[in-house]
Amino acid sequence: MEFREIFERVCARADEAAQAQSALARATTEVKNAALLAVADALDSHAADIAKANAADMLEAKESGMDAGKLDRLKFDEARVKAAAGGVRHVASLPDPVGEVVRGYTLPNGMRLTQTRVPIGVIGMIYEARPNVTVDVASLCLKSGNAAMLRGGHAAERTNAATLAVIGQALQSRRFDSTLVQSVDDFGRDGATAMMEARGHIDLLVPRGGKGLIQAVVTNSKVPVIETGAGNVHIYMDCSGDANKAIPIILNAKTQRVGVCNAAEKLLVHKDVAGEFLPQVAAALFEAGVEIHADERAYALIEQSAHAQEAKLVHATPEDWDTEYLALTIGVKVVDSLDEAIDHINAHSTGHTESIITEDYSAIEEFTGRIDSAVVMVNASTRFTDGGVFGFGAELGISTQKMHARGPMGLSEMTTTKWIGYGTGQVRA
Amino acid sequence: MEFREIFERVCARADEAAQAQSALARATTEVKNAALLAVADALDSHAADIAKANAADMLEAKESGMDAGKLDRLKFDEARVKAAAGGVRHVASLPDPVGEVVRGYTLPNGMRLTQTRVPIGVIGMIYEARPNVTVDVASLCLKSGNAAMLRGGHAAERTNAATLAVIGQALQSRRFDSTLVQSVDDFGRDGATAMMEARGHIDLLVPRGGKGLIQAVVTNSKVPVIETGAGNVHIYMDCSGDANKAIPIILNAKTQRVGVCNAAEKLLVHKDVAGEFLPQVAAALFEAGVEIHADERAYALIEQSAHAQEAKLVHATPEDWDTEYLALTIGVKVVDSLDEAIDHINAHSTGHTESIITEDYSAIEEFTGRIDSAVVMVNASTRFTDGGVFGFGAELGISTQKMHARGPMGLSEMTTTKWIGYGTGQVRA
Structure with missing residues (x-):
């Protein structure tokens, strides 16, 4: 497939995700938590299916000579799937950042002004073969009202596909759109490149992995990026x-x-x-x-x-x-x-x-x-x-840059704000 | 001059600015305010010199057929210089965001944790011919502990050079380095391009002006950008x-x-x-x-x-x-x-x-x-x-993006944070 076509398809998926996200953004915490618990239950009951898909990824990785450390990160057996489900339940138990009033006051002209936390929108994540990140990011995005677009690395493709299928079904069972958590793995590396170009469709891109991956995203992305992780x-x-x-x-x-x-x-x-x-x-x-x-x-x-x-x-x-x-x-x-x-x-x-x-x-x-x-x-x-x-309950990553978030990024750091001015007919003199 | 050489010189200037900024970052509010008042006084007493430089810019602009609206924005006569000096005094009177504790608590292990506002570092600004922006940005950066690198547009080059000379002398009179507020105008458009490439040297780039300018910076910059201004x-x-x-x-x-x-x-x-x-x-x-x-x-x-x-x-x-x-x-x-x-x-x-x-x-x-x-x-x-x-006293611009700041950007939005953990020997179990 030509890159242009991949780019257009990735943008179309992001737009679908944004559509679904606008409903999620207004869902109550109760409704979002119920969806998270449904996701956790589904992961538990389909742990064997996901582990089976992972076994196929592991076999291929071993045959291609992947080192022991990476193999261990790639491993997503039944026990690890169930541990990830426990992580989703934990995210459900955390406070919801959406709706928090950050600042608020009444202007001299009588207009009441509030600055309130709202979801960012569509968050793209480019990471290396760690299937647990798929579950972590999906649950953090859902809780904070964001849609997730994921590129999880070739080695974990079967595992991620099986995991996302389970998450998608659980979301649908709670009347959310499964496009809220999507993968671009089927486009391979071009899927990641397309996400970096998709300014106006994807609101934020977070790379997580080795130095090379992070530097490539940070210097090439047209979508705003949060640089994470490198720690000398x-x-x-x-x-x-x-x-x-x-x-x-x-x-x-x-x-x-x-x-x-x-x-x-x-x-x-x-x-x-x-x-x-x-x-x-x-x-x-x-x-x-x-x-x-x-x-x-x-x-x-x-x-x-x-x-x-x-x-x-x-x-x-x-x-x-x-x-x-x-x-x-x-x-x-x-x-x-x-x-x-x-x-x-x-x-x-x-x-x-x-x-x-x-x-x-x-x-x-x-x-x-x-x-x-x-x-x-x-x-x-x-x-x-x-x-x-730090008491955030979970983290999306650790920002080593100064814009938007610095240090560990929790649910609050996955929001932006909206100012609302409540007037009674005020005009500017 | 080759672009490569311009790029290296711009990076060298940014590094000098960063060096000077590290001293500014730790200056007390009193010391910073005294420097701002010195800048305001210097603008007042050199208003005629700046106006003279501006008259030369205006003449050239008229001859090149600049329209009336743009000419009016370019105009920086004595009255406007003095008004800008008043703006600097107003910035001096605003609360200092640096040092504000955003969050703070004691962890279960006894470590005291605080998240405190600190300056961002070196802020680059690319704007069109509006000499008052030079003074606004310089004063906001100084108050918030940041260095400023400016590209102010060809039409205002004489005016900006004269203004920066006055600001630089005033800073030196208060024992600050004049490199805290610098221009890259002498490199023309390549100076702006070099700033967009100077990741790791410039911490944030803010474009201010027409749609074309903003889109060019937003899509080409490798330095984090805050998109401002366009308002449909x-x-x-x-x-x-x-x-x-x-x-x-x-x-x-x-x-x-x-x-x-x-x-x-x-x-x-x-x-x-x-x-x-x-x-x-x-x-x-x-x-x-x-x-x-x-x-x-x-x-x-x-x-x-x-x-x-x-x-x-x-x-x-x-x-x-x-x-x-x-x-x-x-x-x-x-x-x-x-x-x-x-x-x-x-x-x-x-x-x-x-x-x-x-x-x-x-x-x-x-x-x-x-x-x-x-x-x-x-x-x-x-x-x-x-x-x-909104009560911010002054603004750097209005962010229309979701990362870091959304809506009017005041002094607080020109800071990042630093976490400090005060321990007594704690290790992680």
């Missing part, structure tokens, strides 16, 4: 930092879960404490199987530590400071001052999350004030940057 | 509408100021009241010099009215419904129902402002609920959609 996350150990807090935090941030965007990738240590602290933290990191890429000063200090021989200690290269390893690897650097730490972070961070370990009030003010990232932690693990932890 | 604004006269409110509102919305984005461009009238109401409102519009482009039913009803002979009544074409006249012209259409009015508006509106004239509660709920525009008025003039009227 730093922890800075200040000269006044408490090692008893620092070491558990660093270990947690690096190893509690690897391959996630809020895991620590870099450790900066103030020179005044590096001599005592670096061998300690290095020993703990080596013990946990972490490879250390150290700058010259850090290398010299860690080299003498207990496990440095058996463990993996290598010299950092300039590329290290801009790399998100997503692995049991950490870049370590000694800095002369808080200032140098802040400047280094602002130069190399992806703007996701950074943490300072310190007991010094002025250092905290300086660090939290000057660091230009979505989230700044003080004496806490970077792993807390998460919509669930 | 509708007023709907419901069957229960009060003609005594409707006629003054329609006249005000159409004629109080022509050529602005919140002026009414279309009037839809319910068929049940069209017979009595249309001849009345048409007479009032004709009296005010307005040309009416009427659909068939409206034409037939208006034709019989008193002034239809001498005044301008023409048949509407399909293009009329999508046209923002920005002139003493209004499109008029008879609709069968509230439903038809809403569907017509959602199909043809630019999403700026619409108004319903009605006394019917259910019609208000339906109209305000289903109309998909930034602002919906009830029994009030569409001319009220304005940052000043």
